[in-house]
Amino acid sequence: MPFREKTAWIMLLSTLGVYGVYFFAFGRAWTAGHGAGFGLFAPMVATVVALVVVQIVLFVWAAALSPSDARAPVDERERLIDLHSARAGFAALQAGVFLALVAVALGIAPALAANVLLAVMVAGEATRSIWRIAGYRLGAA
Amino acid sequence: MSALSNRIRWLRFEHGEMTQAELAQRIGMTRQTVAAIEQGKYSPTLEAAFRIADALGEPLEAVFQWNGDGPSARMPPQT
Numbered sequence: 001m002p003f004r005e006k007t008a009w010i011m012l013l014s015t016l017g018v019y020g021v022y023f024f025a026f027g028r029a030w031t032a033g034h035g036a037g038f039g040l041f042a043p044m045v046a047t048v049v050a051l052v053v054v055q056i057v058l059f060v061w062a063a064a065l066s067p068s069d070a071r072a073p074v075d076e077r078e079r080l081i082d083l084h085s086a087r088a089g090f091a092a093l094q095a096g097v098f099l100a101l102v103a104v105a106l107g108i109a110p111a112l113a114a115n116v117l118l119a120v121m122v123a124g125e126a127t128r129s130i131w132r133i134a135g136y137r138l139g140a141a
Numbered sequence: 142m143s144a145l146s147n148r149i150r151w152l153r154f155e156h157g158e159m160t161q162a163e164l165a166q167r168i169g170m171t172r173q174t175v176a177a178i179e180q181g182k183y184s185p186t187l188e189a190a191f192r193i194a195d196a197l198g199e200p201l202e203a204v205f206q207w208n209g210d211g212p213s214a215r216m217p218p219q220t
Contacts, residue, residue: 072171076174076186077183077185078171078174139182
């Protein structure tokens with residue numbers, strides 16, 4: 001698997017994995033009735049730190065496996081794939097933010113609203129990574 | 142699949158069995174992009190097409206062919 005496709009997989013799986021743990025913990029707290037007291041700041045910061053650490057370790061590992069690929073400059077096809085995937089990710093983000101705003105307008109709890117918005121950002125990032133993987137697999141013509 | 146076809150694979154073979162990686166290095170692209178162009182999965186920019194033709198020592202029309210049904214496809218090749 002080429003290095004850049006590998007980085008897209010790393011982005012996708014690490015994002016889903018780390019935020020999956022966070023949302024699982026939040027979901028358990030919410031269903032147990034402690035959602036509002038879950039504490040937004042500390043778990044979110046811990047999640048972001050964990051994500052950064054996991055991604056750095058995996059990127060270094062991927063670069064060590066194919067150092068010449070990792071050093072190669074991004075070419076026009078890869079830039080095109082990045083542009084397409086950014087557009088898809090932004091579209092997902094826009095749709096998600098719209099739905100989140102509807103949910104806020106319907107009066108959901110602030111703690112839930114904050115987590116819905118976080119989930120929307122994660123979904124946007126996951127969409128971008130999926131689009132990148134599809135671009136590398138299918139071509140960007 | 143694109144209406145643009147190419148003879149890159151054959152021309153690489155004719156040029157001392159040049160590898161995709163060697164061609165990619167000469168034109169400043171990744172091997173995966175060269176493979177995608179060869180397979181018709183990606184249509185290169187005009188600049189990249191000229192760079193590929195230049196690296197293979199051939200004119201552009203010897204490397205890339207347009208298979209659409211427009212006027213350029215009906216035009217006989219110049220000799």
